[in-house]
Amino acid sequence: MSRTTPTAMTQLVASLDLEPLEQDLFRGTSPQVGWQRVFGGQVIGQALVAAQRTVPQDRPVHSLHGYFMRPGDPAAPIIYTVDRMRDGLSFATRQVMAIQHGKAIFSLSASFQKEEEGLEYQAPIPKVTPPEELPGKEEMSAAFLAGAPDHIRSYWERERPIEVRPLSIEHYISDHKLEAEQKVWVRVTGPVPDDHIIQAAILAYLSDMTLLDTALFAHGRSVFDRNLQVASLDHAMWFHRPSKLDDWLLYSMDSPNTNGGRGFTRGSLYQRDGKLIASVAQEGLIRDRS
Structure with missing residues (x-):
């Protein structure tokens, strides 16, 4: 009996299906794709x-x-501990700590709300x-990957759970200072x-x-x-409307500031039908080692 290799999307969904260890205690693993560190x-x-998983389904x-x-x-493996901060009539608040080798690697505060008009x-x-x-993966490879350095070529040619189609690839192949904004289409590569728990988690993933790339354009x-x-360094996200993630999403991003070894970026995620489903803000470390 032949065994097929799981797709990148299958591995992502499996990694989000955390193993419950005890009440409010979970264990997660990472897909083994050759990365030196876990993707944020x-x-x-x-x-x-x-x-x-510690909050009512509604x-x-x-x-x-x-x-x-x-x-x-x-x-x-990554151990996730959940602190049930508050359960109100409409809202619930949770604090999560991600732990590896006895040390915290990530902390999350999240708020949940009953749907209302x-x-x-x-x-x-x-x-x-x-x-x-727009050019797909094969067209992009033919257009600019043939002479690209190995680390750039391996990044674009690796199978990933999310397909990305940039509106422009100029910042990848040019050292010109550009407007600090970009737009890309993204979609999942499998079912x-x-x-709604997994759908929200995949949206957070992508x-x-x-x-953070956007902070480098200028x-x-x-x-x-x-x-x-x-x-x-940090990541904030607001979920405006549910999405089944069954079509392309437009990710519109800009960066209003870089200084102090950090870059600040903002993003809006739209469904193809125009619905704004989420807003994002992030600050990242940008350190010139040269």
Whole structure:
């Protein structure tokens, strides 16, 4: 009987299905894809799943705030401890600590709310080229990866659970100082369970992708610059509307400030039909080691 290798999307979903160890105590693992440290979006997503599993099903997440303290070890399991801070009539609050080798690597505060009616408004989705008219993975490889350094080529050619189609790739191939903003289309590369907990966790996972890159555009640099040390320091996210993640999402990002070895970035995630489903803010370490 032949055994097929699980896809990157299957591995992501499996990694979010945390193992319960005791009440309010969970264990997560990392897909073994050759990364030197755990991807920040994975830790955010797993911590959110741990918190949500201690909250009644009728209270989906509406916001989270997290701090990265230490890089995660992909070879070791991550233990998530949940503190039930408050359970009110409409809202619930949870604090999660992610621990490896006896030390905290990430902390998360999350708030959950019963769905209710209220005033309705959102900023309109930007008018951009649809994803079908942009180069796919193969076209991008043919266009600029042939002569690219090994670390850039391996990044783009690796199978990933999220497909990314940038509106522009100029910042990857140019050292010109550009406007500190970017837009990319993103979508999952496999089916997503019909479970609002996992859907929110995957949205949190992909929200950490390409975001901090935007802070480098104004300096003519990219995350592939070997002289830069780039890492997420914190991550905040607000969930405005549920999404089944069954189509492309537009991720619109900008960076209003870099200083003090840090870069600040903001993002908005839209469904293709124009619904604003989440907003994101992040500050990251940007250190020039040269």
